[in-house]
Amino acid sequence: MASTQARHWRTATRALATIRRRQQVTRTELANLLGLRSGPTSDLVKRLVQAELISEQSAEQTGRGRPTTTLHASPSGPVALVLDLRHGDWRLGTCDLDGTVTIHEAGGHDGVAPDQLLDTLAQRLRRLATAYGDRVVGAGVTVPGLAVDGRLSMPMLDWRDLDTTSLTSAVDRPVVLGNDATMAGVAEARLHPAELNSLLHIVVEVGVGGALIADGQPIPSAHGLHGEFGHLPFGDPGLRCPCGARGCWTAAFHLVEVARRTGVDATADPRSWLQRLYSHPDDSNAIRGAMTSLAADLGRGIAGLINALDPSLVTLGGLANLVRFASVGAFYDALNGGLMSAHRARSPQIVEAIAGDDATLVGMGLSVFDQVLDAELLARWASRRSGTA
DSSP: OHHHHHHHHHHHHHHHHHHHHSSSEEHHHHHHHHTOOHHHHHHHHHHHHHTTSEEEEEOOOOSSSSOOEEEEEOTTSOEEEEEEEOSSEEEEEEEETTSOEEEEEEEEOTTOOHHHHHHHHHHHHHHHHHHHGGGEEEEEEEESSEEETTEEEEGGGTEEEEEOHHHHTSSSSOEEEEEHHHHHHHHHHTTSOTTOSOEEEEEEESEEEEEEEETTEEOOOSSSOTTOGGGSSOSOTTOBOTTSOBSOGGGGGSHHHHHHHHTOOOOSSHHHHHHHHHHSOOSOHHHHHHHHHHHHHHHHHHHHHHHHHOOSEEEEEETHHHHHHHTHHHHHHHHHHHSOHHHHTTOOEEEEOOSOTTHHHHHHHHHHHHHHOOHHHHHHHHHTSTTOO
16 A cells, blocks of 8 residues: 555656646646556546645637646645845745746845845745745745855855855755756746757846756756856956956846946946846947947857757847847847857747746746655645545
């Protein structure tokens, strides 16, 4: 009996991973993906519903026949707490099993000392964890920088090697730290066809980042520093990046450098200032020249990554699509000029990201579930819900 139950929860783990990786999954699709017949699939879905892990909703009717239902997170099911710490502000929310995010709090942090900010956010995280009680299975924190060995660095703000003990001890559950662009790539990958074997996600914010996603997850790395594409030496070797290296691709997109090249004074909110600049550049020679140069820098860097990684699709997140269309001719001239002829003949499509403003939070929530949601946890969860273990 015990082995049967263990096998059931291993299958349930795979089922829930499928629901995280795809949107609007039906019973039939779940059965095909798991290699199950309709009877065992119905039994599996029934158990997951009884355990308050998933719910079923009626799908839009597209023809004759029996109404179809789709599988979603239960409104009483597990949640991951997600905190997105950005250059000028932060957002705190919850993520359900199917990637649905609810924002509970948000605020700015301009001028706040980083240690003080982390302590304040830890208090808010602890309060939210208390409100959700035993529904919380883990938490995740994303930053526009480096998350290595439990410490955070945000070079653009000159925040380096920050101790995250206050954050990781605020929740009596596993806490995952990650890069914002990588997490956005995780969210983006689930919205595109599953047969894509790899997706290259490029994000421009106050700098450049990204991720290579395969089978819904970032390509693993030795120290968790995958996706630091902005620090490839694609830029001006005369420019020193806040990361400590020279010639970083991202240096051209830094706030101070963009302000210098355009001759426009930056405002206190760096992202909003850049968004306005990229969306509505005026016709001054300095701004027009800067936009042409930035679009070319972006296209040339993406060409290098296509040559190296050979992705099936390239998606542009954050402000990257605005940079592309600020000078579309310069972008594609640089892209095509930088591609190997083998890639130029069948270059992957480059499209605007569709995961939306909450992509970072969605990707982090899904990544938390990937790390903590195993058969043992599901069995414990079910044992607390209606005696279904």
